[in-house]
Amino acid sequence: MSPTPVYTVGNAKVARVTDCEIDAFTLSDLLPDWGDAHVPLLDRLPMTVSADCQRIVLSIHSCVVWLGCVVWLGGKIILIDTGAGNGKSRPFAPYFDQLSTPYLARLKALGVTPEAVDYVLHTHLHVDHVGWNTRLIDRRWAPTFPNARYLFSAKEYAFFRDPANSDNRHRTSFQTQQDSVTPIVEAGLADMIIVDGQEWIPGFSFHSTPGHSADHASIVLESAGAKALFSGDVFHHPVQVMAPHLLSIFDPERETTLTSRIWALDFAVDEGAMLFSAHFAASSAGMVSKRDGEYSWTFALQ
Numbered sequence: 262m263s264p265t266p267v268y269t270v271g272n273a274k275v276a277r278v279t280d281c282e283i284d285a286f287t288l289s290d291l292l293p294d295w296g297d298a299h300v301p302l303l304d305r306l307p308m309t310v311s312a313d314c315q316r317i318v319l320s321i322h323s324c325v326v327w328l329g330c331v332v333w334l335g336g337k338i339i340l341i342d343t344g345a346g347n348g349k350s351r352p353f354a355p356y357f358d359q360l361s362t363p364y365l366a367r368l369k370a371l372g373v374t375p376e377a378v379d380y381v382l383h384t385h386l387h388v389d390h391v392g393w394n395t396r397l398i399d400r401r402w403a404p405t406f407p408n409a410r411y412l413f414s415a416k417e418y419a420f421f422r423d424p425a426n427s428d429n430r431h432r433t434s435f436q437t438q439q440d441s442v443t444p445i446v447e448a449g450l451a452d453m454i455i456v457d458g459q460e461w462i463p464g465f466s467f468h469s470t471p472g473h474s475a476d477h478a479s480i481v482l483e484s485a486g487a488k489a490l491f492s493g494d495v496f497h498h499p500v501q502v503m504a505p506h507l508l509s510i511f512d513p514e515r516e517t518t519l520t521s522r523i524w525a526l527d528f529a530v531d532e533g534a535m536l537f538s539a540h541f542a543a544s545s546a547g548m549v550s551k552r553d554g555e556y557s558w559t560f561a562l563q
């Protein structure tokens with residue numbers, strides 16, 4: 262396995278911590294408007310689809326951020342989203358059911374123990390973004406990062422507290438709250454925030470990018486004049502950078518999602534921000550550029 266790339270954003274370092282990869286969806290499963298006209302876009306993205314170009318490869322991962330100097334001089338370690346987690350019962354999402362991945366070993370290989378994590382930041386509270394919040398200890402779901410504050414949207418949390426929202430589409434997310442979010446709240450480790458663009462911890466602001474979930478946030482890191490955008494599920498595949506209208510089956514609010522996506526693309530272009538996607542395969546990170554009204558994507562080198 263090749264070494265994990267570590268990217269520099271101002272005085273911060275960023276690396277991906279892989280939980281798993283899934284290829285559960287064909288292109289047209291995930292992107293209902295997918296058509297022959299889009300096929301040439303894949304020529305530049307061969308590592309993001311299966312060998313027969315029929316199935317999309319989705320990476321499920323966290324990003325770890327080292328902010329500032331070394332820890333004993335005030336530096337912080339931040340995780341953004343926490344993958345799907347091990348040993349969790351997901352009967353309605355079989356690709357996340359009873360996983361057993363070396364996520365924590367991968368984190369440790371980067372020099373990060375669970376106890377060293379200062380903050381866990383969430384773009385939203387879906388099954389593949391909160392799983393490693395907890396792990397099974399003595400048959401109870403205990404916080405994986407016991408010394409961290411976990412920050413997420415109060416509005417998103419409230420959505421999953423309301424039984425009126427517990428329909429078929431949200432059944433896995435509701436189940437997820439029980440083993441991966443509620444234990445964090447009960448342990449007193451949660452800081453529920455308002456997603457309105459403000460900075461909740463030094464260097465990190467939460468920006469409203471609704472459409473995919475009840476109160477989806479894109480997280481911006483700013484350090485020494487450089488910026489990075491952690492876009493959560495505003496995108497699932499890099500073809501959506503080049504063809505932003507290709508919404509996924511997980512984006513129920515079509516116009517809202519598209520508006521959020523264009524905001525994220527323009528932010529990345531205008532600010533020169535490296536974009537850390539939540540699900541792109543390959544390096545998951547890259548740069549967006551815009552020419553003659555068309556966006557394009559370039560993966561950061563491995």
Ligand SMILES: [Zn+2]
Nearest residue numbers: 387389494539
């Ligand atoms: Zn996701």
